[in-house]
Amino acid sequence: MSHAKTGKKHIAMYIGSLHKGGAEHVMVNLAEYFWSRGYHVTLVTTYISDNEYEVPHASWKVLDQDLIPHQDDDRDIVDAIVVYKQRQKRIVDLHGGLEGGIDRVFTAIDDTGLGRAKAFALRFKTLQNVWRQIKPNLILSFIGKNNIMAIMTAKHLHIPVVVSVRAKFEMEYPSRSMMMAMKYSFPKAAGIVLQSKGAASQLSDRLKKKVTVLPNSINPDFIRDPYQGDRDKTIVTVGRIDENKNHKLIVDSFAAIKDVYPDYKLLIYGDGPDRDKLTGYVSDKGLSDRVLFKGSVPDVADKIERAGMFVLSSDMEGMPNALIEAMSLGLPCITTDCMYDTSELIQDDINGIVVPKGDIASMTRAMKKMIDDNEYARRLGNKASEIQNEVAPDVINRKWEDYFAGIMK
Known part of the structure; x- marks a missing residue:
């Protein structure tokens, strides 16, 4: 049933996939919130990923290849579609989930044999046709060229587009052409959502007028009283294993103190393209028994809440979910100065420790300080947990809803 018939406002949320990452997590949470508030919500993604966040109230269902009906089968799956990513086939029944739930549309194209220009033109036309077909009252787009595409494809359709930059600009x-395209398209957006005031400072005065700062809300699992007992002898980090997260910095810093603190282990939660490379690096340093790869787990809050400390080693971040969640749990936290203004989250020596990016010596000193002074670590963790008051889901989600309501008027 269309939103026009139900009278519901329709919000389309556009992103590459629902692969487990910070931006994707925020979008899934927003989709669930707006759906629970009576909005019609459609997630528009390019493709489907192997490791996606669960959407509890999804109207679609990914089908097991073995359960796909044959021609002579009585089962009728009218809305089953084939979604490809890098030649891998996935079958999705667009109405195989919850009736009246959160919808999903895919915009992947078959660009085999097409040149770059023709492939872009086909992608552009495909996305534009999606907006024409689903007729949303508002489009929310996350990340990079998705934002540019959303603005430009909806430009003549009179659909307001809100774009959000989730990392550093x-x-x-990253390229000159991308930056120029951003500066050309963003003035045409109905609004620009950023996660920090520091990010807003990077824009021209013209674009600043369109900016609203909305920090990420956190998963309710991370809202709890800080653990006050004896902490485990563990150093934990959570996040995608890729070059930007710079896990090597944590490994090298841990290697420098491992003999001083033989009972401590480093636990790495998460997965990503550089996992095998990092595993090899750990093995080469003879740390395989002390540095443990825990993978992606659903109950990470329970796993890490008693850890000795949390460490974020990234080179660049917008407003890192993993750090916010660790702070909310009351973990003693160490972070690199990877944000535009890291002090918007961590005030050094008050609710955590900030070290320079890539600085092994500084990271090592911070780890030692946390281990050697339990009272100091506990004080920092308790102070960090106060962030719950600012980023609780009901607080942030209501701000998103009020913001969207103003635009849709």
Whole structure:
């Protein structure tokens, strides 16, 4: 049933996939919130990933290849579609989930044999046709060129587009041409959502007028009283294993103190393209028995809440979910100065420790200080947990809803 018939406002949320990452997590949470508030929500993604966040109230269902009906089968799956990513086939029944739930549309194209220009034109036309077909009252787009595409494809359709930059601008728009395209398209957006005031400072005065700062809300699992007992002899980190997260910095810093603290272990939660490379690096340093790869786990809050400390080693971040969640749990936290203004989250020596990016010596000193002074670590962790008051889901989600309501008027 269309939103026009139900009278519900329709919000389309556009992103590459629902692969487990910070931006994807925020979008899934927002989709669930707006759906629970009576909005019609459609997630528009390019493709489907192997490791996606669960959407509890999804109207679609990914089918097991073995359960796909044959021609002579009585089962009728009218809305089953084939979604490809790098020649891998996935079958999705678009109405195989919850009736009246969160919808999903895919925009992947078959660009085999097409040149770059023709492939872009086909992608552009495909996305534009999606907006025409689903007729949302508002489009929310996350990340990089998705934002540019959303603005430009909806430009003549009179659909307001809100774009959100989730990391640093230079990370999402790394080339000169991408930065120029961003500066050309963003003035046409109905609004720009950023996660920090520091990010807003990077924009021209013209674009600043369109900016609303909305920090990420956190998973309710991370809202609890800080653990006050004896902490485990563990150093934990959570996040995608890739070059930007710079896990080597944590490994090298841990290697420098491992003999001083033989009972401590480093636990790495998460997965990513550089996992095998990092595993090999750990093995080469003879740390395989002390540095443990825990993978992606659903109950990470329970796994890490008693840890000795949390460490974020990234080179670039917008407003890191993993750090916010660790702070909310009351973990003693160490972070690199990877944000535009890291002090918006961590005030050094008050609710955590900030070290320079890539600085092994500084990271090592911070780890030692946390281990050697339990009272100091506990004080920092308890102070960090106060962030719950600012980023609780009901607080942040209501701000998103009020913001969207103003635009849709």
